[in-house]
Amino acid sequence: MIDVTVTGVAGRMGRMLMQAVAEDDRVQLVGATVMPGDPWAGRPVSELVPGTGDVVIADDPLDAIARADAVLDFTAPEATREHGTLCAQAGAVHVIGTTGLSEDDLAHISRCAVHCPVVRAGNFSLGVNLLTVLTRKVAAALGAEYDIEIVEMHHRHKVDAPSGTALMLGEAAAEGRGVDLAEMRDSGRDGQTGARREGVIGFAALRGGDVVGDHRAIFAGPGERVELAHIASDRMLFARGAVTAAVWGRDQKAGEYDMVDVLGLT
């Protein structure tokens, strides 16, 4: 059994992660954190999510991460940077679900991964990770006359766009095409955009209601369209995937991994 700390426990995913840890006998909760000054600090986790035990919620991650074998982190970019440094110091597996990370954040995470295993994914579900493998293959098979567009929809509270999952699918499509996504990315069209630039990978982000996460990779070609889609209907999907990543990560050397590695998909 491995000792797990969940960061950002008052968030939508933080609550799910605690539930997933409580339901899985491969792991036990040893730490839980919130933002400094959060009213949940100092209270037992079971008051926040019934049935999760008597760990007291901390508003300083230092001790909570020092005592963990693995840290489940679905928070915000700045927090994830700090948690990365602490996981590196503790040698704990850092499971990162946080999206909206900048190039600078990713470089920081890479430096931390010299000292501990880091499993980072924009989506921890089996279905989406399978979809990335398929997207790469379809992009390679269909060729340049098929235009690639990634469409996603999420709940009204989501703060980053395109979603981490959309970027995973875009990266997979770019790999299949043998191009660099940074050069070929086309997000947020508006106004007199001109005709579609040849070879770009387009992104469109919809926000509204309580949508958990819908993603579609569209290949629009001459006389036909191929579409690969995934619809998530329950956040527990991501939380259970993150617990599996933590257990898998415990047996790995320091370095950067993703959910395709965890699931053994190629």
Ligand SMILES: NC(=O)C1=CN([C@@H]2O[C@H](COP(=O)(O)OP(=O)(O)OC[C@H]3O[C@@H](n4cnc5c(N)ncnc54)[C@H](OP(=O)(O)O)[C@@H]3O)[C@@H](O)[C@H]2O)C=CC1
């Ligand atoms: N990879 C995946 O499979 C998935 C990834 N995500 C990603 O996970 C992240 C969180 O999503 P969601 O749960 O919906 O968002 P929420 O806003 O509901 O939760 C984030 C929580 O993190 C807290 N937080 C921020 N900074 C810190 C800190 N320094 N220490 C402790 N807690 C902190 C926030 O507190 P406060 O509210 O006070 O700011 C908030 O409670 C997003 O980036 C999202 O895209 C979501 C689902 C699946």
Ligand SMILES: O=C(O)C1=N[C@H](C(=O)O)C[C@H](O)C1
């Ligand atoms: O913020 C969310 O909710 C989600 N975020 C992830 C993303 O950015 O792709 C995964 C999932 O789609 C839900």
